[in-house]
Amino acid sequence: MSNEGVDEAGWDLEPGDESAPLVEAVGRLVRFCREAAGMRVAEFGEALGYGEDMVRKIERGARIPRPEFLDRADEILNAGGHLKAFKEDMEKARYPKKVRELKALEDRAVELMQYSNHNIQGLLQTPEYARALFEMRQPALAPDVVERETAARTARKGIFEREPAPTLSFIQEQVTLERPLGGRVVLRRQLEHLLDVAQLRNVTLQVMPTDREEHAGVHGLIQVLKFADGTAIGRCPGAFNGRPVSDLRDLRILELRYGMIRAQALTPRESLAFIEGLLEKL
Template sequence: MTDSTISTETVSNEPEPSDSLKAFGEAHKAFRKRAGHTQEDYAPLIGYQPSTVASIEQGRRFPQRRFVERAEEILDAFGVLKGVYKHATREKGLASWFRQWAELEELAISLYTFENRLVPGLLQTEGYARTLFRERIPVISDSEIEARVVARMERQFLLTERPNTIFSFIVEEHVLRRQTGGAEAMREQIEHILEATEPRNVEIQVMPMSRGVHAGHAGPIQLLETPENEWFAYCEAQESGRFVTDPKAISLLHMRYAKLRSQALNPEDSRSLLERMRGAL
């Protein structure tokens, strides 16, 4: 891949500001109350869980465009919510270079992830995520750790609220054998992966350590497909992320991911291995 095929945002070590999301949340709450709705009775009308409505109103979750459009219609908001939404920035806790990918991730109909460094964010427990943030260099404050843990946990709504999206995860076995946070924390992490990948649309494959060479040695891969059947890719490195739009580059990553799928254990054998690993901890 060359620089001409990849658009890269400058990394920022600071969490994104959340003032604009709080402003959107307050405006939304005011219109909801004006319409006489509680979060509980409003949620099914807009097609989201009450917890999602609460998170958006608290400024902790970036609202999807269809949420905003639906809210305008239900609450008769005079275009105010759409206006505030135009100035909304990604929630506190997500790095700026991840923002573009995260927005597409919420709309994806297919999402493929290969990881050879750590458990993918969508599958991490709170304890695992907290350990990673506590040990990062440079050291960040306790408040920043909390913000980033919250942001990471909030993203996991994708696995429960998008049952028609296909999620494929391929993870190196050594990642799962590393006792990040200790044996008990890792047992909890493996249990969480087994539970999160029970739905038919969520699949986990383990790349065994016995596989000496495979197609993923160049690093992690993330691919997603939009509702318009466009494909994008995201590659993460030290303190940076690359958002890939070039069809040739994406085709190459697709070929690598397809090869990884054939080289990893199948989903059934992967789950059996995870269950044995859990039992050994």
């Protein structure tokens, strides 16, 4: 049995993950269907193309089964679609808890403001760019973790397809558009993607030039999400001890700083022209 097949069976469940009860329930269902079909673990694993140990991990809820695993298991065990029915739930469960929580907030937001000073903001990243970032982490992340984090970040892009569309404002430091993280091909595709996203009517994209003598973003990145009920949540690593804030006074400070950065940055039209110029040089 190849290691590649084993690794592709699923993802390890994080300790204390709130999805654990559901994952365990699906594991018990897999076991029930296998036993009802009269198959031993080794026989079932061989039919699937996975190792016996991996099947046992899934059945006891220690590993999140991939959608492909559930598809194949449903067919082999003649489960009548009962295993396939949990594919979407298992896909969501594999994302890290912090990403699921962030996505839940983004799914509710009617307005988002994001200033990024180190790399391209997560919602704007192509899968290739995101993967390159995770592969650069030190200590190095395991390949399975890189894949999981990349898929989780890509899944958040549903915010661009929502109806009614939220108002999205992004400001990127010039250096984030010039540093070829992942290589020049990855950067080219990333810049082309930015130009495509900037064409959406609900999206505003601006560039903060490096040569500005005044800059309100010295505290680092800023993120503010506003919701339909009038509440909001914001974050800035360089302020409020790095913790998320929802107090009106604290939010006002973040909005003030963001507004000043937006005024100091290139206009949206100038920003698109700047990105097009960078593409011509690649």
